[in-house]
Amino acid sequence: MKKYSLLVFDWDGTLVDSKGLLIESLQKTAVYFNYPIPEITTIRKHFGLTIEEMLKNLFPKEDQPELIAKFHNYFSKENIAINLFPGAIEILNYLKQSGFILAIATNxxxxxxxxxxxMARIKNLFAATCCPEDAAPKPAPEMLLTLIEKLAFMPQDTLMIGDTTVDMQFANNAEVDALAVCYGNHRKDQLAAFNPIDFIGDIRELKNILQ
Structure with missing residues (x-):
């Protein structure tokens, strides 16, 4: 595999398993506002977008401020532990010790x-992070380009690692290679449509792929 220097990770669905909590919080929000409860398969189609975009797609737009507030109320109450995928901390430490620069781009x-x-005690592993408050959200390329510029790399030095079609589009829009995570929120066949350089079914596979 081509050598990369900067590894940019998505957060939810790539490093941390939050899909169960996210689905539960969205469904509780629907119940609170007396809306039809969206099916899990419907919710999963919108994974990777910002919460605002997800809610806009799933529920009536006129209630957006109230929906957003109620969702975050449910999500923050339940989010009392960070469920990192098995092996995530070990592989991140390994990659950092191997000389890779690590960053996060998340919606x-x-x-x-x-x-x-x-909470996870891993902030020190990342040279930089980027969120929608810092630049336009995925799939617009700005967050990725911001990280590349801030850390003084080039797009060709960079690998985006993510689990949704939004992550794949994000990388394509920034003209950066993407590695597709198949243990997260979207299926391999969905991710394949965006031509990632490879696929992983476990985060620990990064050790061999990036050697």
Whole structure:
């Protein structure tokens, strides 16, 4: 495989398994507002987008401020532990010790990401992080381009690692190679449509792929 220097990770679905909590919080929000409860398969189609975009796609637009507030209320109450995928901390430490520069680009809010990194005690592993408060959200390329510029790399030095079609589009829009994560929120056949350089079914596979 081509040599990369900068590895940019998605957060939800790539490093942390939050899909169960996300689905539960969305469904509780629907119940609270007396809306039809969206099917899990319908919710999963929107994974990778910002919460605002997900809610806009799933529920009536006129209630957006109230929907967003209620969703975050449910999500923050339940989000008392960070469920990192098995082997995530070990592989991140290995990659950092091997000389890779690590970063995060996520459509999660800055408050949520920083709190999660602090709780997981892994903030020190990342040279930089980027959220929608810092640049336009995925799939627009700005977050990825911002990280590349901030860390003084080039697109060809960079690999985006993510689990959704939004992550794949994000990388394509920034003209950066993408590695597709198949243990997260979208299936391999969905991810394949965006021509990632490879696929992984376990985060620990990065050790061999990036050697």
């Amino acid at each position: 999660a809010t800055r408050i949520k990401l920083d709190a999660s990194l602090d």
